[in-house]
Amino acid sequence: MNDALFSLKSQVVVITGAAGLLGRQHAEAVARAGGTPVLLDLHAQPVAQMAADLAAQYGVPASGWAVDITQEAEIEANCAAILARHGRIDGLVNNAANNPKVEGDGSKKFSRLENFPLEVWQADVAVGLTGAFLCAKHYGTAISRNPQGGSIVNISSDLGLIAPDQRLYRKTGxxxxxxxxxxxxxxxxxxxxxxxxxxxxxYWADRSVRCNALCPGGVENNQNPAFLQEVSSRIPMGRLARPDEYQGTLLFLLSAASSYVNGAVLAADGGRSAW
Ligand SMILES: NC(=O)c1ccc[n+]([C@@H]2O[C@H](COP(=O)([O-])OP(=O)(O)OC[C@H]3O[C@@H](n4cnc5c(N)ncnc54)[C@H](O)[C@@H]3O)[C@@H](O)[C@H]2O)c1
Known part of the structure; x- marks a missing residue:
């Protein structure tokens, strides 16, 4: 990418949940813009492999680390290790979440509200919300110490804007x-x-740290045809997203292209939340 507006050259961007479906795409978006993706996930092997692949393909010093973002001590130690390795942190993508595929084959049991276990509530909140807070606290503080600031992107969802239409998940019988x-x-x-x-x-606007939310719509990922047809009928563009279709929006929010965008809640959902 030659356009400086969208360049992440020499920028170090921490991505949580990097080994997942969209985390891989976020990592590629950063690397192809010349940035250094720092990949965090629960297990070292997948993110180490991804970092090696991205380094080979894009010539950036990507790195991968096993970090459970519900554990503050792990984050604190990792933040110090990243600063020792890369010297700076310019961006954070709070992407990790428990992301249940309700529309799958129906073999998993999903709890209805009446029976929803407190432990599942606590585990989901621990990753998706507490984890994002802890990452903002530590990696965000490092960003706030950069003379030029940086960018934090929280990966929300169209379901941060609208309620789930539970009719989509109904099983006959x-x-x-x-x-x-x-x-x-x-x-x-x-x-x-x-x-x-x-x-x-x-909070850190006076230090040029911007923070925005990206609200992706659903991604097509081998769901059954009946579900795809139903969900597509609720999306003005008539389809789910391709997995790589958020790369541009993420790059926009991380780069100088969005230098005056702060506190925005950006839907990239094919118009789903507009209906
Ligand atoms: N896939 C979609 O259709 C979709 C749509 C809208 C929003 N989103 C959001 O995008 C983000 C990524 O979704 P995805 O589909 O790639 O999910 P995914 O399940 O494929 O990936 C999530 C990753 O987070 C990791 N993770 C879980 N707990 C962790 C922890 N404690 N510490 C570190 N890593 C942990 C998992 O190991 C996994 O690799 C999520 O926040 C999700 O809610 C996804």
Whole structure:
């Protein structure tokens, strides 16, 4: 990428949940813009492999680290290690979340609100919200110490803007009280991230740290045809997203192209939340 507006040359960007479906795409977006993706996920092997692949393909010193973002001590140690290795942190993508695929094959049991276990609530909030707070606290503080500031992007969802349409997940033949639903935690975590975004957008604004929320719509990922048809009928563009379709929006929010965009909640959902 030659255009300086969209360049991340020499920028170090921490991405949580980097080994997942969209985390890989975020990492590629950073690397192809000349930035250094710093990949965090629960296990070292996938992110180490990704870092090696990105380094080979894009010539950037990518690195991968095993960090459980629910554990503050792990984050603190990792932040120090990143600063020792890369010298700076310019960006943070709070991407990790428990992301249940309710529309899958139906073999998993998804808890309805009436039976939703407290432990699942706590585990989902621990990754999606507390983890994002802890990452903002440590990596964000490092960004705030950069003379030129930086950018934090919280990955919310169209379901941070609208309620899940539970009719999408209905299975024929099941009684109402056993129908699968998108769990309550998903809405709460994704909406909570918008609150965190507004807080952070103002907190370090005087140090040129911007914070924005990106609200992706659903990604096409081998869902069954009946589900795809139903969900597509609720999206003005008539389809789910390709996995690589958020790369441009993320690059915009991380780069100088969005230098005056702060506290924004940017939907990239094919128009789903406009209907
Ligand atoms: N896939 C979609 O259709 C979609 C749509 C809208 C928003 N999103 C959001 O995008 C983000 C990524 O989604 P995805 O589909 O790539 O999910 P994914 O499940 O494929 O990836 C999530 C990653 O987070 C990691 N993770 C989980 N707990 C962690 C922890 N404690 N510490 C560190 N890493 C941890 C997992 O190991 C996994 O690699 C999520 O925040 C999700 O809510 C996804």
């Amino acid at each position: 099941l009684p109402d009280d056993q129908q699968p639903v998108k769990p309550v935690t998903y809405s709460v975590v994704k909406t909570g991230l918008i609150g965190l975004t507004r807080y952070l957008a103002t």
